[in-house]
Amino acid sequence: MKIAIIGTGYVGLVSAACLASWGHEVVGVDKDAAKIAALRQGVMPIYEPGLDVLMAQAVRQGLLSFTTDAAPAIAAADVVMIAVGTPPRLRDGEADLAFVYAAAKEVAASISGFTVVVVKSTVPIGTGDDIERIIGRVRPDAGFAVASNPEFLRQGSAVTDFQQPDRVVIGADDERAAGILQAMYEPLRLQGIPVVTTKRRTAELIKYAANAFLAVKISYINEMADLCESVGADVRDVALGMGLDRRIGASCLNAGPGYGGSCFPKDTLALLRTSQDHGVALRIIQESIVANDARKRRMALKVIDALGGHAEGRSVAILGLTFKPETDDMREAPSIPLIEALQRVGARIRAHDPQGMANARALLDEVEFFDDPYECAAGADIVVLMTDWRALKALDLGRLARVVKERVLVDFRHAFDPIEARRHGFVLSAIGVPQDKNTDISTGPTPAIRSARRHSPVMENR
Structure with missing residues (x-):
């Protein structure tokens, strides 16, 4: 499966390296040219035990690459994962979704064929609806579905948490999208790890509730x-x-x-x-x-x-x-x-x-x-x-x-x-x-x- 991940921060990098380790072809996308150049040289922007080794192995195998050019990566992808930051706003503490919405517009401009747009970032309930409207307005002709796939990564043990999680949560209102994401996580299902599939808003709430x-x-x-x-x-x-x-x-x-x-x-x-x-x-x-x-x-x-x-x-x-x-x-x-x-x-x-x-x-x-x-x-x-x-x-x-x-x-x-x-x-x-x-x-x-x-x-x- 071809996967593009928008954002090479903590969640994006861990997700990219782990998905590539399962055999998926993953491209990490980021606007920060210096960060991408460093990642191509194997220099990590964060400290997370085991991530550097996993990432280097995936790069050597040709399953993981990094780019600042989002368009071709998105166009070729079966799944586009949004993993950008959602910091709290200073004025009221609510999640700032500016980066998420900007990523949605960028995805909308480049998707080709049926694409599952996955929100990996932690976002307020209903954000998936907003992203669906944004993409629909920009590309009314596009075939896509928006899904939620919250992360449950503990810093310091994130690689293990991704590869051996307590559960995987998939929130999708579209059956085809749900099937694609279930296939993406097939290596975990074969280990007997529960894959909880639910509606999109429910998945968004599960993350916050947990x-x-x-x-x-x-x-x-x-x-x-x-x-x-x-x-x-x-x-x-x-x-x-x-x-x-x-x-x-x-x-x-x-x-x-x-x-x-x-x-x-x-x-x-x-x-x-x-x-x-x-x-x-x-x-x-x-x-x-x-x-x-x-x-x-x-x-x-x-x-x-x-x-x-x-x-x-x-x-x-x-x-x-x-x-x-x-x-x-x-x-x-x-x-x-x-x-x-x-x-x-x-x-x-x-x-x-x-x-x-x-x-x-x-x-x-x-x-x-x-x-x-x-x-x-x-x-x-x-x-x-x-x-x-x-x-x-x-x-x-x-x-x-x-x-x-x-x-x-x-x-x-x-x-x-x-x-x-x-x-x-x-x-x-x-x-x-x-x-x-x-x-x-x-x-x-x-x-x-x-x-x-x-x-x-x-x-x-x-």
Whole structure:
């Protein structure tokens, strides 16, 4: 099958490489000539584990190419996939569809023969109807159908998520289009992976509903973490006890500094705006958005408290800046409001991240960046772990203890063993665990709980 993908961002690149790996002929289209030139040289514009290898293999096999000339790629395609950005508008938070509509007009000008136009971008409910009208006005003679095929990719594991998904969702009001897309995903169907085929508007809503539910789940466990601190419980064990219930599941039950990234903040807000346009109250989602925003700001108070209530002039080492590990994405990262809040009370910020430094530099002012985590921590009054990169979780606490000025550690991700931290002289503060007057957390879990954790499903926030 011949496929043209409009947009070579995160979703577009992952989709292009994975579809090509199944034997489809894929062309990635982008207006950014510099990006296309770099992709042709094998230079990746994003960090995503395994994507560079998969892309290089598909290019060598002649199944994947890149171009700035959309017309011939669209004309030759059986399926044209729109995978451009839909960032939130500054004035109201609604998804900005300018790039989607521009892509639709470009597709309309070049389609030849019956073509399935697939919206891969996350778009408000009813956007497929708009695209259908746009193409119909530009090319009333064209044979086409517009479908929705939402992505469910987690940054850091996107290649696996595309190739081994929980499900595929196809939204099509045209039976012929639905059949073509089902054939495109035949390699997954043969593996027994469910392919859910539904109406277009339903598919658009499934994407938002899924992300909003996961966002609510994260906000819920974060509120439970606050309650645990007040009543002397351990949120890690609460999450374990909840997550082993198959009706609940373990995913997104890691208490932390709040959700971020390109999906949950944007999608929850867009769904809320859609509900308001239709006069429907989504109070749970609305409260989740409020709670998450407040939580990010509240984390600065936890750091200040660990500093004894005085942050002015103190040196704070932030380890991990991206919203989650295995990505360089800084969009809506909890580290940003944390750093800005600490700067407002006079703290001096030092920072390190394994992959997100370039993007962080563009967003943060008056921050001293370090390529090495130990150099970042050298002379610091406090060390704060924000993102649980494997490299940061594996830090030598003994070495860390020797370079810091004060052995105070705030662990927002439960990455460090509290007993080990105390052995090296650290006063450790963490989320959702019993804490004494010295902000030192209690001893670790019982052997039974430790054993259960080892055998529980992975708890991962998107």
